[in-house]
Amino acid sequence: MAFVSGSGVALRVGEARAVSGACVTRVHAAGGMTVRSSRARVGAGSALRMAVAEPATAADEGMLLEDWLRLDVDPALDKCVRSIFSACKEIAYKIRTASCDKMQCFNDFGDEQLAIDLLADKAMFENLTASGVVATASSEETPVEKEITPGGKYSVAFDPLDGSSIIDTNFSVGTIFGVWPGSKLTGITGRGLVAAGLAVYGPRTTITLSVEGKPYAYEFLLIDDFSGRHGNWILTKTFSTVTEGKLFAPGNLRAVNDNKGYAALVQFYKDNKYQLRYTGGMVPDVNQILIKGKGVFCNPESPTAKAKLRVLYEVAPIGYIMEKAGAKSSDGKQSVLDIPINNTEVKSQICVGSAGEVQRFEEMVGVDNYSPSY
Numbered sequence: 465m466a467f468v469s470g471s472g473v474a475l476r477v478g479e480a481r482a483v484s485g486a487c488v489t490r491v492h493a494a495g496g497m498t499v500r501s502s503r504a505r506v507g508a509g510s511a512l513r514m515a516v517a518e519p520a521t522a523a524d525e526g527m528l529l530e531d532w533l534r535l536d537v538d539p540a541l542d543k544c545v546r547s548i549f550s551a552c553k554e555i556a557y558k559i560r561t562a563s564c565d566k567m568q569c570f571n572d573f574g575d576e577q578l579a580i581d582l583l584a585d586k587a588m589f590e591n592l593t594a595s596g597v598v599a600t601a602s603s604e605e606t607p608v609e610k611e612i613t614p615g616g617k618y619s620v621a622f623d624p625l626d627g628s629s630i631i632d633t634n635f636s637v638g639t640i641f642g643v644w645p646g647s648k649l650t651g652i653t654g655r656g657l658v659a660a661g662l663a664v665y666g667p668r669t670t671i672t673l674s675v676e677g678k679p680y681a682y683e684f685l686l687i688d689d690f691s692g693r694h695g696n697w698i699l700t701k702t703f704s705t706v707t708e709g710k711l712f713a714p715g716n717l718r719a720v721n722d723n724k725g726y727a728a729l730v731q732f733y734k735d736n737k738y739q740l741r742y743t744g745g746m747v748p749d750v751n752q753i754l755i756k757g758k759g760v761f762c763n764p765e766s767p768t769a770k771a772k773l774r775v776l777y778e779v780a781p782i783g784y785i786m787e788k789a790g791a792k793s794s795d796g797k798q799s800v801l802d803i804p805i806n807n808t809e810v811k812s813q814i815c816v817g818s819a820g821e822v823q824r825f826e827e828m829v830g831v832d833n834y835s836p837s838y
């Protein structure tokens with residue numbers, strides 16, 4: 465199959481180099497698609513259609529994950545992050561090929577048939593172990609501080625499959641992860657995070673990543689070869705600002721019954737003709753704010769509808785990504801990055817989105833009906 469460069473030079477998948485004037489760009493065959501490993505810019509769509517032999521620019525879009533991480537990220541953190549991306553690749557494949565009944569979705573793991581959330585948990589632990597740099601890991605499925613590699617430089621907390629109650633409906637689901645330095649995942653706050661990510665298993669598989677050494681949040685797209693272990697991640701978007709706009713995702717809506725502030729906030733959204741965009745999966749419901757560059761997601765509590773989102777596995781990593789992307793986060797009075805994580809079970813309210821919307825949440829909902837679990 466031939467690809468045509470911007471200058472009319474014909475290239476074939478598998479060719480080592482594309483040459484355009486003075487600019488030389490490496491071209492890789494990735495699952496039948498062409499991606500670049502230089503700093504040259506290739507839009508996701510164009511990467512599927514052609515190798516555009518334009519001069520390299522400072523923009524990083526189109527780069528392979530491995531090349532992008534190598535530029536500014538600590539080598540051990542790079543290993544840790546790449547191991548998580550490998551796990552997410554496997555999880556994406558297992559989800560796509562799962563069989564579901566009314567209760568659960570299943571797939572094979574070696575000789576076993578496992579519920580998909582347990583399988584995702586295993587894939588994460590296996591890949592983190594293989595990285596050799598992870599001291600401790602903890603997951604929503606295995607909520608203890610589990611020693612992985614003695615002397616490892618980082619620790620990882622993750623929700624292997626967020627949105628498990630909507631997986632049977634074929635809605636988008638996700639994986640959330642946060643990486644802290646050292647070997648402790650308690651006695652910390654989100655301020656200590658050095659990386660966090662949201663994998664979205666939808667029609668496309670993407671991971672939104674923030675990592676120490678890079679200023680913003682970034683989307684990587686899996687250019688798949690439809691197997692569990694192969695395929696490349698390429699950088700497709702940079703998220704650096706979230707502006708004001710009328711889009712809302714109201715989690716835990718049952719709390720409006722005995723949280724007057726939340727009831728008034730939802731009424732405000734309705735009166736002001738906000739667009740409702742809510743799936744019931746926190747990963748896509750939050751990630752859409754970055755993609756659209758506007759909006760708000762919230763999940764407040766009330767005396768009878770308590771907060772269920774865990775700070776270690778969900779709230780803190782999401783706060784880190786959103787704040788790196790230019791959004792705000794709040795538990796009703798402070799950034800979610802300041803919530804003390806005394807144990808793995810700490811839960812909290814959360815609101816993330818544009819500065820104005822998060823401020824409105826603090827003013828109208830605040831903490832009057834919230835009893836922190838720390």
Ligand code: FDP
Nearest residue numbers: 626627628629630716744745746747
């Ligand atoms: P799920 O229980 O399906 O895993 O974090 C858990 C979560 O999904 C979030 O993704 C979602 O925002 C929230 O729960 C939805 O909770 P309710 O179904 O209780 O409204």
